[in-house]
Amino acid sequence: MPHFPSSARWRVSPATTMAQMTIKTDILVVGGGLVGASLALALGDTRWKIALAEARADMRTDTRTAASTQAFGASDDDWDLRMYAISPASRSFLENLGVWQRLDAQRVAPIHAMRVRGDAGSSLDFSAHDSGVAALAWIVESGALMRALWAALERQPGLEILCPASPQALDICKDAARLRLADGRDVEARLVIGADGARSFVRNAAGIVASETPYGQSGVVANFACGRPHRSVASQWFRDDGVLAWLPLPGDRMSMVWSTPDAEALLALPDDAFCARVAAAGEHALGELRLITRPAAFPLVALKSTRIVSQRIALVGDAAHVVHPLAGQGVNLGFGDAEALSVVLRDALDGADPGAHLLLRRYERSRAEDILAMQWATDGLARLFGSRAPGAKRIRNWGLNLVNRLPLVKNALVSHAVAAPR
Numbered sequence: 001m002p003h004f005p006s007s008a009r010w011r012v013s014p015a016t017t018m019a020q021m022t023i024k025t026d027i028l029v030v031g032g033g034l035v036g037a038s039l040a041l042a043l044g045d046t047r048w049k050i051a052l053a054e055a056r057a058d059m060r061t062d063t064r065t066a067a068s069t070q071a072f073g074a075s076d077d078d079w080d081l082r083m084y085a086i087s088p089a090s091r092s093f094l095e096n097l098g099v100w101q102r103l104d105a106q107r108v109a110p111i112h113a114m115r116v117r118g119d120a121g122s123s124l125d126f127s128a129h130d131s132g133v134a135a136l137a138w139i140v141e142s143g144a145l146m147r148a149l150w151a152a153l154e155r156q157p158g159l160e161i162l163c164p165a166s167p168q169a170l171d172i173c174k175d176a177a178r179l180r181l182a183d184g185r186d187v188e189a190r191l192v193i194g195a196d197g198a199r200s201f202v203r204n205a206a207g208i209v210a211s212e213t214p215y216g217q218s219g220v221v222a223n224f225a226c227g228r229p230h231r232s233v234a235s236q237w238f239r240d241d242g243v244l245a246w247l248p249l250p251g252d253r254m255s256m257v258w259s260t261p262d263a264e265a266l267l268a269l270p271d272d273a274f275c276a277r278v279a280a281a282g283e284h285a286l287g288e289l290r291l292i293t294r295p296a297a298f299p300l301v302a303l304k305s306t307r308i309v310s311q312r313i314a315l316v317g318d319a320a321h322v323v324h325p326l327a328g329q330g331v332n333l334g335f336g337d338a339e340a341l342s343v344v345l346r347d348a349l350d351g352a353d354p355g356a357h358l359l360l361r362r363y364e365r366s367r368a369e370d371i372l373a374m375q376w377a378t379d380g381l382a383r384l385f386g387s388r389a390p391g392a393k394r395i396r397n398w399g400l401n402l403v404n405r406l407p408l409v410k411n412a413l414v415s416h417a418v419a420a421p422r
């Protein structure tokens, strides 16, 4: 039986009397966002007893009413504000979990080609056909993916879902970790997984140091009906005023992410002026634009953790790393963590301790290269294209043109992108 030292973080609150109750489990996943939910599902067929603690009560009902969903306009234009570009590797992970099959195929759009434009006439073009893959990625609504994951979670035998659950304190000792919830319940687990996003309670309580660097930009997101068909082509412009991405949605619609320092001024524009500004920034490639969701902005930061494991703790998803959205890879990297950790735990010997240092180190090592490569690439591109230094413009545009002329390098980039996050 583990011995828990008394700690200054333990508080006796009125709620404590309500539930002097300890839930015992092998593995506790804290955070039921896209990454935490996928991990809890992936651990479903292991011999471990799993619990999932999620703070938001509305996850259990219909995530369509959640903050990520903001319907705007007519009912056939009732689209989520937030969209994700899901890589082929993430898609097959979600297929193996039986989640991808739950999505409405009519609301998922493939990306068959991608055009990247530099800020001095350079260009880089990728195509799924040239690279021998079915699609470079698929655009999926955030709320639809979340609902599909939670519908599968609710059907998972043996999974204990604690929702809403608000962690107050975490004590870690040699044999187990104990999480105290605001309602007075304790959850004792041999492994606690922090899947609780960029402001991770688990990461902070475990004393894992993370550095956060703001980019001085926000990601302005909005969805549009377009005057011209996109032909399943995604476009990205590296501009003086940030990185603009247009991602194809089903029908003649597209989803925009504009990472820019001028988010406030953009959002202050009346709808018509906003649409005209976005259309002009994208060289009117899709004709006239009409908003179908209310635009919103998300401040962009880079977050790097010194470790993604510590005693009885593992981190996944944004709790472990936050990258710039210019490559649309944040959640893909998180799904890669979830898949890798589930594989390490599934492959553990019978009778193994899921929080054993050796297993956690194996997980950390398996993720080190992908995480570093993604941080390096997204950070490097964001800074190179954000630089006003003399000569920077020439170098970055020369780099884009050079890669475009080297089919082998291009194919290698695509294979890495479609295979990531494995």
Ligand SMILES: Cc1cc2nc3c(=O)[nH]c(=O)nc-3n(C[C@H](O)[C@H](O)[C@H](O)COP(=O)(O)OP(=O)(O)OC[C@H]3O[C@@H](n4cnc5c(N)ncnc54)[C@H](O)[C@@H]3O)c2cc1C
Pocket (backbone or CB within 6 Å): 030, 031, 032, 033, 034, 035, 036, 053, 054, 055, 056, 083, 084, 085, 086, 165, 166, 167, 195, 196, 197, 198, 200, 201, 202, 219, 220, 221, 257, 298, 299, 316, 317, 318, 319, 325, 328, 329, 330, 331, 332, 333, 334
């Ligand atoms: C503008 C923008 C565009 C993006 N576009 C893309 C894209 O196209 N493709 C892509 O791959 N990525 C994209 N990303 C990145 C992506 O949004 C994140 O990487 C992803 O959402 C992280 O998922 P997560 O589950 O790790 O964390 P979160 O989504 O933050 O989920 C954390 C969960 O934990 C819960 N929680 C928090 N604290 C606690 C607590 N103390 N106790 C219990 N539960 C808690 C929360 O309620 C939430 O459900 C984009 C990001 C931005 C800002």
